[in-house]
Amino acid sequence: MLDVRRLRLLRELARRGTIAAVAEALSFSPSAVSQQLSVLEREAGLPLLERTGRRVRLTPAGRHLVGHAEAVLERLEQADADLAEARQGLAGALRIGAFPTATRAIVPAALVTLARRHPRLEPMVCETDPAAVAHALRGGDLDVALVHEYDFVPAPPEPGLETEPLYSESMYLASPAGAGPDPADTPGPDQGAVLRAHRDRPWITATPGTLCHAMTVRACQAAGFGPRVRHQVDEFPTVLALVAAGQGVAVVPQLGVDRSAGCEGSGVSLTRLPMQRRTKIAFRSGAGGHPAVAAFAAAVREAVPPELASPGR
Structure with a gap:
């Protein structure tokens, strides 16, 4: 009989590529992962892995078994x-x-609703970049998560995960007041022209490896240039403070603008761009019907500010 825990290890190996990465993600030692996969091969009765030096890859039988593991x-x-x-x-x-x-x-408003409806439920929030959510969900470190994608950074399909749309929000070019195009509060400016107007200025992006960083870089590349990055900051209030201080320009989402101190009237001009950030609820495949996951999904939908676009809009 195949052991489900070992099937999970095989699936993680198919996603992460190395035994060391699986061990780090699941808090095992590499030798323990190798040992469990060897036991799984004996259970299966045929080779599941091909070892070449320090690396391993799945055999056709191994890849086929991963498909069954996903279903199980x-x-x-x-x-x-x-x-x-x-x-x-x-x-x-x-x-x-x-x-x-x-x-x-x-999230705070959603937690208030959860506490009122389900007082014995204990929500535990962990800030997680969407790029790391898939591994955290599959590894059991998270039960449900909010993730986002941008027009220039679409989310790839993730085996073993499902998502539901939550809301969409507009994106803005934040620049020091008087440093570029006048703010426009309606969609329609030529995105390439707006970004190219600031091609020679320093840029403020999120840290490399995040979707926000990739979004800014790819948007600029689509406009025909590579941004000259001066600062790398993940918190949008800090990004806007740096913009107001004349330290560069940045692309920020609607929530980063609406909920941040020191925007228009404080040295920052905002130009709405014809691009969006879309937020989704993510969970493991088959877990959407779990009452706790469904309760959080309902609460977080009620917490979405009315000014944000509904899914599909």
Whole structure:
């Protein structure tokens, strides 16, 4: 009989590529991961891995088994959801991942609603960049998360995960007052022209490896230039403070503008760009029906500010 825990390790190896990466993600030692995968091969009765030096890759049988593992793990999530629904009331920990602007502007109101409706549920929030959410969900470090994608950085399909749309928000070019185009509060400015007007200025981006960083770089590249990055900052209030101080220009989302101190009237001009950031609720495949996940999804939908666009708009 194949062991589900070992199937999970095989799936993670297929996603992460190395035994060391699997071990680090799941808090095992590399030797323990290798040992468990060897046991899985004996259970399967045929080779699942090909070892070349320090690296391993899945055999055709291994890749085929990963497909079955995805289906098995999804059914286990559904079974857990069914059992949770049969119990009286929600209780215990619910591990929630969210990126900083959602953590500040959306999540607190959702937690108030959860506490009122399900007082025995214990939500635990961890700020997590969307680029790291898939591994955290599959590894069991998170139960549900808010993730986002940009027009220039679409989210790739993630095996073992499902998402539901939550809201969309506009993007703005933030520049020092008087340093470029007049602010425009309606969509329609030529995005390339707006960005190119600041091509020779220093830029402020998020830290490399984040979706926000990739979004700014790719938007500028689409406009025909590479940004000259001076500062790398993840918190949008700090980004806008640096813009106001004349330290550069930046692309910021609507929530980063609406909920930040010191925007227009404080040395920052905002030009609306014809691009969007879309936020989704993410969870493991089969877990959407889990009462705790569904309760959070309902609460977070009610917490979305009315000025944000509804899904699909």
